[in-house]
Amino acid sequence: MTVRFSSGTWYLFDYGKVISTEPEPADWAALERETGLQLAPASSPYWAHREAFDAGVASPAEYWARVLGRDSVDADKVRALEDLDAAQWSHLNPETLRILETLAGAGAQLALLSNMPVRMSERYLRESSWPAYFTRTFFSGQLGLIKPDVRIFEHVLNELAAAPGDVLFVDDNLPNIEAARSLGLPTVHFGPETDLERQLAS
Known part of the structure; x- marks a missing residue:
């Protein structure tokens, strides 16, 4: 299956348990x-x-x-x-990385929104390879806001200059998903059994 994307859509990914796996x-x-x-x-x-x-x-x-x-x-x-x-928290999900690489290679607009302490986010931005996939990155510790507070989603929408319906949000945490949905963002509730490629293709 080939991941397809809409040129007017932002793909907004969580980090923990989506891009990364759970701690071992x-x-x-x-x-x-x-x-x-x-x-x-x-x-x-x-x-x-x-x-x-x-x-x-x-x-x-x-x-x-x-x-x-x-x-x-x-x-x-x-x-x-x-x-x-x-x-x-640095162990990465190879399937998610594959999809990010495909989307980025095809020119999709990728952003990240993660609940993460300041120094950890700075470390990953400095030392990890995955931030290169993203045009914009947003971290709770740097913003002083945390998911599922709807204000953090409003901030992201404002920064991306995007309507809620044009930002597809992928997260493993149901309260975060529900907060995004309350603002009108389409969502993918990510879990161990999620076929992300199929979800995006549909």
């Missing part, structure tokens, strides 16, 4: 060795404090102090934890 067990194990905590479960402090970190409200030092239940964390410890955190 070995990644969580590395964080556990560094912290002494099991951080993978949804109830863990890693996730409990993540929204403020992704939104740029909490600094890396503040976030990791909250995760560890401490008043403060020294700079070397913060750097080590940030390195492990960036590494565990």
Whole structure:
């Protein structure tokens, strides 16, 4: 099947669990060795404090102090934890990359909207290959807004100078999908079984 695209459409992709895969067990194990905590479960402090970190409200030092239940964390410890955190979200989905390469090669308009802390987004923009597919990139930590707040979608629409119906949004998180739909964006709810090529072709 060949991915087809509309010349007037922006394709707006999420990063985590769409372009990247989920962290692997070995990644969580590395964080556990560094912290002494099991951080993978949804109830863990890693996730409990993540929204403020992704939104740029909490600094890396503040976030990791909250995760560890401490008043403060020294700079070397913060750097080590940030390195492990960036590494565990750096595993890429080859099928999504193939589709991005096809779309970019055909001249499609590609943008990215991700909930991601500032330093992680700066690291990926500097060191990773996947940002080259995108004309525009938007990160929650840099904007001070976080999905599913509709204001972040309004900001993106304004920056792209696009009508909602001309921006197709791909994300794994249902609340984010619902927020985009509330503004009139067509969406693809991405999951492990999603045939993204077929969804885009249709």
